[in-house]
Amino acid sequence: MALISKDFDSYxxxxxxxxxxxxxxxxxxxxVLVGRMIFAKDAAALPPNATFVxxxxxxxxxxxxxxxxxxxxxxxxxxxxxxxDNLMGHLATTDLEPVGEEE
Numbered sequence: 001m002a003l004i005s006k007d008f009d010s011y012x013x014x015x016x017x018x019x020x021x022x023x024x025x026x027x028x029x030x031x032v033l034v035g036r037m038i039f040a041k042d043a044a045a046l047p048p049n050a051t052f053v054x055x056x057x058x059x060x061x062x063x064x065x066x067x068x069x070x071x072x073x074x075x076x077x078x079x080x081x082x083x084x085d086n087l088m089g090h091l092a093t094t095d096l097e098p099v100g101e102e103e
Contacts, residue, residue, distance in 0.1 A: 077095065
């Protein structure tokens with residue numbers, strides 16, 4: 001199994017008009033692009049997860065956008081993961097989170 005793991009410390013959000021995707025979030029580590037998350041219309045077929053500039057490109061529906069942004073605002077450290085064998089990917093924390101932290 002080939003697993004790509006990229007941590008990131010900053011991001012840019014793009015919310016599009018008249019484009020194939022509704023929005024995207026580009027993830028950076030020390031100012032270097034390491035991956036992205038793209039958001040398709042809810043009714044559209046999601047493109048498969050893939051690699052992008054050597055890091056993960058994860059696909060979600062636009063209805064997941066607010067959840068992802070909430071994670072970006074409240075959690076750290078954060079990582080993008082992609083299994084290149086089965087194209088399963090995820091955004092994740094890697095540290096244990098205390099119960100009742102109320103971030």
